Amino acid sequence: MAKRRRVRWDRVAMVFGPLLLLIIIICVSCGGSNKSKKSPSEISAEQPSSMDIVEQTVPLQSQPEMTDTTVPSGTSVTAAAADPAVNYKQELIVVIDAGHGGNDSGALNDPNNPTRMEKDDVLRLAQATKKAFEKYPNIRVIMTRETDVFVELKDRCSIANSAGADFFISLHRNSALTGDGVEIWINNDAGGDNTMDKLLATYIMELLKEVGISQDRGIKSGFRNSSSNEQSNNYYVNRNTDMPSCLVEMGFMSSETDNQNFDTHLEEYADAIATAVVELVTDRNLFEVETIQ
Ligand SMILES: [Zn+2]
Numbered sequence: 001m002a003k004r005r006r007v008r009w010d011r012v013a014m015v016f017g018p019l020l021l022l023i024i025i026i027c028v029s030c031g032g033s034n035k036s037k038k039s040p041s042e043i044s045a046e047q048p049s050s051m052d053i054v055e056q057t058v059p060l061q062s063q064p065e066m067t068d069t070t071v072p073s074g075t076s077v078t079a080a081a082a083d084p085a086v087n088y089k090q091e092l093i094v095v096i097d098a099g100h101g102g103n104d105s106g107a108l109n110d111p112n113n114p115t116r117m118e119k120d121d122v123l124r125l126a127q128a129t130k131k132a133f134e135k136y137p138n139i140r141v142i143m144t145r146e147t148d149v150f151v152e153l154k155d156r157c158s159i160a161n162s163a164g165a166d167f168f169i170s171l172h173r174n175s176a177l178t179g180d181g182v183e184i185w186i187n188n189d190a191g192g193d194n195t196m197d198k199l200l201a202t203y204i205m206e207l208l209k210e211v212g213i214s215q216d217r218g219i220k221s222g223f224r225n226s227s228s229n230e231q232s233n234n235y236y237v238n239r240n241t242d243m244p245s246c247l248v249e250m251g252f253m254s255s256e257t258d259n260q261n262f263d264t265h266l267e268e269y270a271d272a273i274a275t276a277v278v279e280l281v282t283d284r285n286l287f288e289v290e291t292i293q
Pocket residue numbers: 099100106107118172173
């Protein structure tokens with residue numbers, strides 16, 4: 001009787017062992033496939049993000065096109081340019097500021113026998129520059145004056161600030177009795193980051209040089225005859241505008257060479273200024289410029 005009750009474990013194992021093994025394999029394979037398989041929603045959520053990365057890196061790759069030689073040392077890519085998520089604006093606004101006007105004639109070619117006034121020259125250049133921008137339909141130019149009128153410096157700045165302009169370019173001609181050449185003034189960095197101002201001025205200078213100027217007198221920061229690097233020592237229009245700005249001294253009123261260059265190359269200079277802005281925003285991926293063919 002005792003023999004009958006004995007369980008034959010070896011037989012039990014032979015019968016149920018493979019069955020148990022089969023159940024374990026099925027369970028493991030089901031569990032494994034659940035982990036590796038993504039639900040349709042997981043897949044669709046992942047795909048756009050990987051596409052975003054591709055889209056974001058493409059514009060940045062074009063940045064090295066900017067030649068380092070034209071960038072002053074110490075400048076770096078701005079946060080806006082480096083930000084791959086930057087959204088292009090619909091319209092770029094550029095303020096062209098013809099210096100002086102009305103009772104304020106600015107510099108004269110000859111103080112004893114003036115036949116030429118700075119206020120007239122810079123108005124001509126401003127008007128030509130406005131025209132040069134016309135081939136770019138999504139760039140809007142705002143002029144601080146279009147006729148021979150006096151405009152206060154603070155009004156010139158508030159025109160630009162209230163329009164939310166992207167760039168402010170003030171046009172002048174130099175007043176010293178001797179000397180020649182073009183110089184461009186920007187804010188010193190006491191008031192904050194002047195990287196974009198420097199780039200704007202550099203692009204303008206490079207393109208003016210391609211047209212031809214008597215001398216490149218440099219990109220200068222601050223205010224003439226001031227060595228102090230304080231915010232107060234900047235040109236008023238540079239100091240009080242909220243956007244990147246520069247003040248271009250388009251040669252000396254007292255220089256025959258500069259006057260001749262000014263008259264001969266007026267439209268080319270205007271074109272150079274417009275092209276400088278277009279190239280700057282394009283190189284830095286700040287704005288997508290449309291062009292009328
Ligand atoms: Zn002036």
